[in-house]
Amino acid sequence: MKLFSVEKPGLYTTYQDLGRIGFMKFGVPTSGALDRFALEVGNILVGNERGATGLEVTMQGPELIARETFVMAVTGGDLSPMINGKRIPLWKSVLVKKGQVLEFGKPRQGVRAYITISGGFEAKEYMGSTSVYEPAGLGRRLQARDELFGNPKQPKTGTGLFYTEIPEYDRDIEVRVVKGPHHEQISDSVVEAFFSSTHEVSPQSNRMGYRLSSELETNHDGDVISDAVPIGGIQLPGNGQPIILLADRQTTGGYTRIGTVIGPDLPLIAQLPPGGTIRFKEVSVEEAQEAAIQLERKLRIWSRMT
């Protein structure tokens, strides 16, 4: 059934799930929610599977008119979500009634919010995923006058994430990195400078990647034999300006990579505005896996609770 009509689409609003799996060997990026934690928790709060389709909202949110009465949640960055002009809580399931308007105000913390609805949005699947990736014709961003569909159930409202679990999307963050695979091609002093510097996020940052405006004094040529590039991979080309590759990145690349940001810390990057800063901390692969398992355990427990 018709759930929302789009009055204004917002800056860049797209359907996202947890990504397109199995097609990287054909050059198709994974895509999927940049802040996976926010999408997964949003889905849990409205009684969905963790990977149901939600809307990823960027900086400036859309204006949506509800065509039915149903349960929804807004999670992720605080972009001042409102129903009929009244602020609604983040990280909590709420009821939106037929005819009410969901809109967003000023971005207060973070840059990406997620709208999840009971039953998930009905969006066209390409290669098993609804995640929008425009360059390959896999869906498109919202436009004014679009109609959004779904089949809501009636879960309870007021289900919220315990406040100590709500992420703080700081403008100055530290993320954990597993070194490699090309760090041996980069001189030790550059690797050390990379890990001891504070890097600023450049305005040319998007779902493909976050560019950092630091200029490390490199002396490697920056090129390697092309290989697969994972989400979180940090390229360090010859010009010394690092790029953190994200969900919509190209699947392969030929630049040296100094390390990979671990999955559990990617939401922090996804929520950084231009001008925000990042420090990198080296961890072992065992520590990285331990962090991922702890996060997964938490999400599994919460899924069972709702």
Place this chain on the structure above:
Amino acid sequence: MSITFHPLGEAAVKVSFHQAVSPSLNNIIKAFCTNISLKDRGIIEWVPAYDSVTVYYDPWIFTYQQMTELLNEIALKTEQKPSNSKTIVTIPTLYGGEYGPDLEELAETKKLKTEDVISIHTDADYLVNMIGFLPGFPYLSGLDEKISMARLEEPRQAVPAGSVGIAGSQTGIYPLESPGGWNLIGRTPLRLYDLENENPFLLEQGDYLQFKSITKEEFEQIKREIDEGTYKLERKEETK
């Protein structure tokens, strides 16, 4: 076979093969990937490249240590089964004119006739070393150095899908319209990436390509047949 592993974060591992890039290494990598595909639990996907394979896995199911042990076992099994057949896909291509606007310039620079460039380009078999960069884009090797040429200084804003180009010592085909700096010598009516198809991808790692020069009429004919779904791709098996 000597392989080494490198973790890419908590959920991926790069397997490096430490051999010069070659058709036989490509074969080993292809066989390695086939063996990975037989394991279903905990391995999410894999991406073959020139001299490596990156395996994405679920850390909930495998520790890094367990994953590398499993991949070592797979590598040991792989060595014993080299393949001796190759798949050759014919790529009908209309060379020159508006479809290959850089053909004449390339011929002039290389002091060749345009027909020579075309016959050199159609004479070789090109190996799909890997797919990446764009959906369905093949990284090809096998270009004759006689027609290699540096990228354009000013990349074009939009290169049409199907364009066949040369950049340095590589030749390639654009699967979708995208910006690009390759010297365009022709265009194929084939679609390397086509969402209308159940399998949207024409090529895979390990295939060989042969370009075949066609006329404008043949180009239009093939294009029509593809639209109608009646075109039969030329794909043949050959023993090495």
